[in-house]
Amino acid sequence: MTLNIGEIADRIFGTDVPFAVKAFDGSRGGNPNAVVTIDIASEKALRYLVTAPGELGLARAYIMGDLIVEGIDPGDPYDFLSLFLDDFSAKRPPATELVEVLKSLGFKSFRVPELPDQETVPQWRRAVEGLRHSRKRDAEAIHHHYDVSNEFYELVLGPSMAYTCACYPSGDATLEHAQEHKFDLVCKKLGLQPGMRLLDIGCGWGGMVKHAVEHYGVTALGVTLSAEQASWAQQNLKVHGLDDRAEVRHGDYRDITETGFDAVSSIGLTEHIGVKNYPSYFKFSYDKLKVGGRMLNHSITRPDNKAPALTRGGFINRYVFPDGEITGVGTIVSRMQDQGFEIRHSEDLREHYARTTRKWCKNLSANWDECVRDAGEQVSRVWGLYLAGSSIGFERNHIQLHQVLGEKIASNGQAAYPLRPDFGV
Template structure:
């Protein structure tokens, strides 16, 4: 007897699940009383699920439009994704049933279909772009994610064009208020004052540079690997009359030759450089500072220092941040200390990043049609999955966000720092 797709689903997942299943062969399965229905609409969807069981196969089928979810908000699939995280897991059928399932699926189901164009190569094949975290490969990874279009990012990020964790001064603050508050918090932690020189590594669209120049009277240099970001940010500084003291440079931070900075900010870059490069990265920043200067490192972290920094083969690695690596705050602090920094302060803002990603989801949802026109429906679906999944990860403490403040102290131990930190925000 050949099993239907609905029957196969029930053999693997059971019927006590938070979704119903319907398939192109006319069969149904899952929980008939569930609010959500997953529609395996064609043979290619089934092949995606069979050849890559788990999140990657589901993502491929959903991105291609072969797996449909009735009632889902593609810009904000938060509620849908939570269904799969609450005590839900597949079960391994008995050997006899497994053989019947495999026979019913047939050989054709095990042929990998054409992959979505947005999917990055697996780690072992990415070697054609150079060694991981080589200059060429880093540039390719940044291009993969950041060079969508400035218009798309404006729709998702909002007016501040800040693509890093915001810091909410209170529960009722808007995303824009929280992003400005974040930049101000960084400026205060760095102790910026008029006349100082700031280096902002991985500056994105220049939000930190703009805030520091406009509100703290500094001269600032920002650098980004994204040509799209650099062009937009420099024009924005010019439009606001700040380009006489603010510069956004397109290039690799390792090519910066200037030294003697009073402060260095690195907001959302450490995730991209690779843990093995932490020593050279923090040594670079240490050498750029004057004695007494401060560095603020702001990055996504893990809740422990044991989990491998690079997650291979998952949705994030293949569709969002190729070569991205995150580790615990302890690893970052140790690396900073080993390069000479005295770590003055560390703070976890993970709940703030959960709020931030939820706000980006709402923007994507509200501007869905425009986002699709600009970037295409597949890319827009990827962003919906990515942002909603990230919000859940921060909420459940699977990932965190740490700001770590270090200082370059004189050989005699003297450094201009208050007896207790008081950032005033």
């Protein structure tokens, strides 16, 4: 007996699922009463699903336009993704049924189709670009994600051009207000005062640099591996008349030779450097500081310190953050301590990042046509999946966001930190 695609779907997923299935062979399956219908619109879509079962195959077929989700907003697929993350999983058919399924699919279904241009090669093949987190490979990974185009990011991030977790002072605060509030929180945690010198590692489009110089009277140096970011940021500083006190430099943070900074901020960089490089990264930051100086590390974290830092083969690794690694806040704290920092404060902003990514997703949806014209439909689809999925991940505590504040104290234990700090925001 040869099964049609709808029948195969029922063998694997059952009919008590939150979606219906229809396929190019005219068959149907899944839950006929479901609101959402997944259309396996071509033989190529089936091959994507068969050759990479799970999120990677689904993503490939969806990004290429061969799998169609009827009624979905491609800029904001939050509701659709929520269906798959609510205790939903495929089941392995019994051995006798599995043989029948495989025969029905046929050998041709196991030929891998062309992959989307946005997909990076597997971890084992990236070795040609150098060891993971070598300077060359880090530069390639940053280019892959951050050099889409400044215009695309303006549409998604909004006027702040801040591509890191905002901090919402209230539930009805706007994204722009929350981003400004975040930068203000970092400045206050660092204890910035007029005349101080700030080093911002992984500065992006220069939001922290601009805010600190403009509102706290410091001089600041920012560094980013993205040429697009550095160009945009330096021009923005010039437009606002701040380029005499602030610089955003294109390059690797390890090439910074200046020292004697009063403060170091790192907002959204730790995810890219690799856990094995934490000791050298925090030592670098420690050595750049004056005695009494502070470092604020702001990064995505895991809810524990046991899970592998690198997720191999999944959608995020192959499409969004090649070589990205995240671990628990405990690992970050211990590595900072091991390099001499006294840890003064730690804070989880998980719910704030859920709100931030939801707003970015809504911006993408509202500006969908412009985003597609600028970056192409495949890139825009990747971003829809990524931002909506991230929102769900933060909401459900699959991932977190921590700020950790450390101080470089004197050898005799003398510290500059106030007895009871008041961050005032």
